[in-house]
Amino acid sequence: AQTVTQSQPEMSVQEAETVTLSCTYDTSESDYYLFWYKQPPSRQMILVIRQEAYKQQNATENRFSVNFQKAAKSFSLKISDSQLGDAAMYFCASRPGGYQKVTFGTGTKLQVIP
Amino acid sequence: EAQVTQNPRYLITVTGKKLTVTCSQNMNHEYMSWYRQDPGLGLRQIYYSMNVEVTDKGDVPEGYKVSRKEKRNFPLILESPSPNQTSLYFCASSSAERLDNEQFFGPGTRLTVL
Numbered sequence: 001a002q003t004v005t006q007s008q009p010e011m012s013v014q015e016a017e018t019v020t021l022s023c024t025y026d027t028s029e030s031d032y033y034l035f036w037y038k039q040p041p042s043r044q045m046i047l048v049i050r051q052e053a054y055k056q057q058n059a060t061e062n063r064f065s066v067n068f069q070k071a072a073k074s075f076s077l078k079i080s081d082s083q084l085g086d087a088a089m090y091f092c093a094s095r096p097g098g099y100q101k102v103t104f105g106t107g108t109k110l111q112v113i114p
Numbered sequence: 115e116a117q118v119t120q121n122p123r124y125l126i127t128v129t130g131k132k133l134t135v136t137c138s139q140n141m142n143h144e145y146m147s148w149y150r151q152d153p154g155l156g157l158r159q160i161y162y163s164m165n166v167e168v169t170d171k172g173d174v175p176e177g178y179k180v181s182r183k184e185k186r187n188f189p190l191i192l193e194s195p196s197p198n199q200t201s202l203y204f205c206a207s208s209s210a211e212r213l214d215n216e217q218f219f220g221p222g223t224r225l226t227v228l
Contacts, residue, residue: 044221045217047217091157097213100163
Protein backbone atom coordinates (compact mmCIF):
# COMPACT_ATOMS: atom_id res chain seq x y z
CA ALA A 1 0.00 0.00 0.00
CA GLN A 2 1.07 3.52 -0.70
CA THR A 3 0.56 6.57 1.45
CA VAL A 4 1.26 10.21 0.65
CA THR A 5 1.30 12.88 3.35
CA GLN A 6 1.19 16.63 2.90
CA SER A 7 1.42 18.16 6.35
CA GLN A 8 0.89 21.80 5.36
CA PRO A 9 -2.79 22.46 4.58
CA GLU A 10 -2.05 26.11 3.73
CA MET A 11 1.00 28.20 2.98
CA SER A 12 1.66 31.73 1.84
CA VAL A 13 4.54 33.40 0.05
CA GLN A 14 5.37 36.91 -1.02
CA GLU A 15 5.46 37.52 -4.74
CA ALA A 16 9.00 36.97 -6.14
CA GLU A 17 10.05 34.95 -3.08
CA THR A 18 10.73 31.22 -2.81
CA VAL A 19 8.50 28.68 -1.11
CA THR A 20 8.85 24.97 -0.41
CA LEU A 21 5.91 22.58 -0.14
CA SER A 22 6.47 19.36 1.76
CA CYS A 23 5.48 15.83 0.84
CA THR A 24 6.41 12.51 2.38
CA TYR A 25 5.39 9.14 1.05
CA ASP A 26 5.60 5.50 1.87
CA THR A 27 5.71 2.60 -0.55
CA SER A 28 6.99 -0.95 -0.61
CA GLU A 29 7.79 -0.72 -4.32
CA SER A 30 11.33 -0.28 -5.56
CA ASP A 31 10.14 1.26 -8.82
CA TYR A 32 7.77 4.20 -8.56
CA TYR A 33 7.06 7.69 -9.80
CA LEU A 34 6.28 10.87 -7.90
CA PHE A 35 4.33 13.83 -9.16
CA TRP A 36 3.29 17.33 -8.18
CA TYR A 37 0.02 18.61 -9.59
CA LYS A 38 -1.36 22.14 -9.48
CA GLN A 39 -5.07 22.84 -9.22
CA PRO A 40 -5.97 26.52 -9.76
CA PRO A 41 -9.46 27.88 -9.01
CA SER A 42 -10.58 26.61 -12.43
CA ARG A 43 -10.23 23.09 -10.87
CA GLN A 44 -8.18 21.83 -13.81
CA MET A 45 -5.43 19.42 -12.71
CA ILE A 46 -2.10 20.44 -14.21
CA LEU A 47 1.09 18.40 -13.96
CA VAL A 48 3.88 20.56 -12.56
CA ILE A 49 6.78 18.15 -12.28
CA ARG A 50 7.56 14.44 -12.13
CA GLN A 51 10.38 12.36 -10.64
CA GLU A 52 11.39 8.79 -11.39
CA ALA A 53 12.51 7.07 -8.21
CA TYR A 54 15.48 5.41 -9.93
CA LYS A 55 16.89 8.79 -10.95
CA GLN A 56 19.05 10.43 -8.32
CA GLN A 57 19.04 13.81 -10.02
CA ASN A 58 16.31 16.13 -8.83
CA ALA A 59 13.81 17.14 -11.50
CA THR A 60 13.46 20.78 -12.50
CA GLU A 61 10.95 22.58 -14.70
CA ASN A 62 11.70 26.29 -15.04
CA ARG A 63 10.90 27.88 -11.66
CA PHE A 64 9.81 24.55 -10.17
CA SER A 65 12.22 22.03 -8.72
CA VAL A 66 12.04 19.13 -6.33
CA ASN A 67 14.19 17.92 -3.49
CA PHE A 68 13.91 14.14 -3.71
CA GLN A 69 15.31 12.35 -0.67
CA LYS A 70 14.73 8.67 -1.41
CA ALA A 71 15.99 7.28 1.89
CA ALA A 72 13.86 9.71 3.85
CA LYS A 73 10.91 9.21 1.45
CA SER A 74 10.57 12.92 1.02
CA PHE A 75 9.59 14.78 -2.13
CA SER A 76 9.31 18.53 -1.60
CA LEU A 77 8.47 21.11 -4.25
CA LYS A 78 10.34 24.40 -4.44
CA ILE A 79 8.81 27.32 -6.31
CA SER A 80 11.24 30.12 -7.04
CA ASP A 81 10.32 33.69 -7.96
CA SER A 82 6.71 33.08 -6.98
CA GLN A 83 4.11 34.66 -9.22
CA LEU A 84 0.46 35.50 -8.60
CA GLY A 85 -0.49 32.76 -11.05
CA ASP A 86 1.15 30.18 -8.78
CA ALA A 87 -1.68 30.57 -6.27
CA ALA A 88 -3.45 27.21 -6.29
CA MET A 89 -3.90 23.92 -4.50
CA TYR A 90 -0.87 21.65 -4.93
CA PHE A 91 -1.11 17.88 -4.72
CA CYS A 92 1.70 15.39 -4.35
CA ALA A 93 1.09 11.92 -5.83
CA SER A 94 2.78 8.55 -6.04
CA ARG A 95 2.40 5.66 -8.48
CA PRO A 96 4.19 2.30 -8.55
CA GLY A 97 5.97 1.45 -11.79
CA GLY A 98 3.87 -0.73 -14.09
CA TYR A 99 0.65 -0.08 -12.21
CA GLN A 100 -2.06 2.53 -12.43
CA LYS A 101 -2.96 2.73 -8.75
CA VAL A 102 -2.23 6.37 -7.94
CA THR A 103 -2.24 7.82 -4.43
CA PHE A 104 -2.62 11.54 -3.83
CA GLY A 105 -1.88 13.62 -0.77
CA THR A 106 -4.49 15.87 0.81
CA GLY A 107 -3.10 19.00 -0.80
CA THR A 108 -1.50 22.31 0.17
CA LYS A 109 -3.27 25.56 -0.63
CA LEU A 110 -0.71 28.15 -1.67
CA GLN A 111 -1.48 31.84 -1.39
CA VAL A 112 0.75 34.36 -3.17
CA ILE A 113 0.79 37.81 -1.58
CA PRO A 114 1.40 40.77 -3.91
CA GLU B 115 -6.92 19.10 -29.72
CA ALA B 116 -5.85 16.30 -27.36
CA GLN B 117 -8.26 16.22 -24.46
CA VAL B 118 -10.30 14.32 -21.92
CA THR B 119 -13.95 15.31 -21.81
CA GLN B 120 -16.51 14.66 -19.11
CA ASN B 121 -20.25 15.08 -19.14
CA PRO B 122 -22.11 16.50 -17.45
CA ARG B 123 -19.97 19.15 -15.82
CA TYR B 124 -22.55 19.80 -13.12
CA LEU B 125 -25.30 17.52 -11.87
CA ILE B 126 -27.80 17.76 -9.04
CA THR B 127 -29.79 14.61 -8.42
CA VAL B 128 -31.73 12.82 -5.71
CA THR B 129 -30.91 9.78 -3.64
CA GLY B 130 -31.41 6.51 -5.48
CA LYS B 131 -31.73 7.85 -9.02
CA LYS B 132 -29.24 6.03 -11.22
CA LEU B 133 -26.82 8.23 -13.11
CA THR B 134 -23.86 7.93 -15.47
CA VAL B 135 -20.97 10.34 -15.85
CA THR B 136 -19.28 9.92 -19.20
CA CYS B 137 -15.57 10.22 -19.90
CA SER B 138 -13.97 10.21 -23.31
CA GLN B 139 -10.38 10.72 -24.48
CA ASN B 140 -9.11 11.27 -28.02
CA MET B 141 -5.44 10.40 -27.42
CA ASN B 142 -5.72 6.62 -27.90
CA HIS B 143 -4.60 6.11 -24.30
CA GLU B 144 -4.67 2.65 -22.80
CA TYR B 145 -5.04 3.71 -19.17
CA MET B 146 -7.99 5.52 -17.68
CA SER B 147 -9.02 6.32 -14.11
CA TRP B 148 -11.76 7.88 -12.05
CA TYR B 149 -11.11 9.98 -8.95
CA ARG B 150 -13.22 11.81 -6.46
CA GLN B 151 -12.02 14.96 -4.71
CA ASP B 152 -13.32 15.96 -1.29
CA PRO B 153 -12.13 18.82 0.94
CA GLY B 154 -9.33 17.73 3.24
CA LEU B 155 -9.05 14.33 1.57
CA GLY B 156 -7.39 15.16 -1.72
CA LEU B 157 -8.08 12.96 -4.72
CA ARG B 158 -8.93 9.33 -4.16
CA GLN B 159 -8.96 6.77 -6.93
CA ILE B 160 -12.27 5.01 -7.47
CA TYR B 161 -11.53 2.67 -10.38
CA TYR B 162 -8.94 2.36 -13.07
CA SER B 163 -8.65 0.53 -16.36
CA MET B 164 -5.51 -0.79 -18.01
CA ASN B 165 -7.24 -1.46 -21.35
CA VAL B 166 -10.53 -2.47 -22.94
CA GLU B 167 -12.44 -4.88 -20.69
CA VAL B 168 -9.73 -4.62 -17.99
CA THR B 169 -10.75 -2.70 -14.88
CA ASP B 170 -9.73 -2.78 -11.24
CA LYS B 171 -10.73 -1.19 -7.97
CA GLY B 172 -9.00 1.83 -6.57
CA ASP B 173 -9.18 2.96 -2.98
CA VAL B 174 -12.88 3.91 -2.78
CA PRO B 175 -14.89 1.73 -5.21
CA GLU B 176 -17.97 1.16 -3.05
CA GLY B 177 -21.15 2.44 -4.65
CA TYR B 178 -19.62 2.86 -8.11
CA LYS B 179 -19.42 0.80 -11.27
CA VAL B 180 -17.38 1.26 -14.42
CA SER B 181 -17.12 -0.33 -17.82
CA ARG B 182 -14.54 -0.14 -20.61
CA LYS B 183 -16.10 -1.45 -23.77
CA GLU B 184 -14.24 0.94 -26.03
CA LYS B 185 -10.75 2.28 -25.67
CA ARG B 186 -11.80 5.93 -25.71
CA ASN B 187 -14.68 5.75 -23.21
CA PHE B 188 -14.76 5.01 -19.50
CA PRO B 189 -18.16 5.83 -17.95
CA LEU B 190 -18.72 6.01 -14.20
CA ILE B 191 -22.04 4.61 -13.04
CA LEU B 192 -23.77 5.33 -9.75
CA GLU B 193 -26.59 2.76 -9.53
CA SER B 194 -28.14 4.21 -6.39
CA PRO B 195 -26.49 7.51 -5.47
CA SER B 196 -26.37 8.61 -1.86
CA PRO B 197 -25.55 12.00 -0.31
CA ASN B 198 -22.07 10.81 0.69
CA GLN B 199 -21.27 10.57 -3.02
CA THR B 200 -21.61 14.32 -3.36
CA SER B 201 -18.17 15.25 -4.64
CA LEU B 202 -16.04 16.56 -7.48
CA TYR B 203 -15.19 13.77 -9.92
CA PHE B 204 -12.25 13.63 -12.30
CA CYS B 205 -11.52 11.27 -15.14
CA ALA B 206 -7.91 10.88 -16.32
CA SER B 207 -6.10 9.01 -19.06
CA SER B 208 -2.49 8.12 -19.78
CA SER B 209 -0.45 6.29 -22.38
CA ALA B 210 1.16 2.88 -21.84
CA GLU B 211 3.97 4.01 -24.13
CA ARG B 212 5.31 6.48 -21.61
CA LEU B 213 7.17 5.06 -18.65
CA ASP B 214 5.97 7.80 -16.35
CA ASN B 215 2.37 7.43 -17.56
CA GLU B 216 1.65 11.13 -17.21
CA GLN B 217 -2.05 11.51 -16.56
CA PHE B 218 -4.23 13.94 -18.49
CA PHE B 219 -7.26 15.04 -16.52
CA GLY B 220 -10.74 15.98 -17.60
CA PRO B 221 -12.32 19.25 -16.40
CA GLY B 222 -14.22 17.62 -13.52
CA THR B 223 -17.87 16.90 -12.77
CA ARG B 224 -19.49 18.49 -9.73
CA LEU B 225 -22.11 16.06 -8.41
CA THR B 226 -24.62 16.89 -5.70
CA VAL B 227 -26.88 14.14 -4.34
CA LEU B 228 -29.81 15.40 -2.30
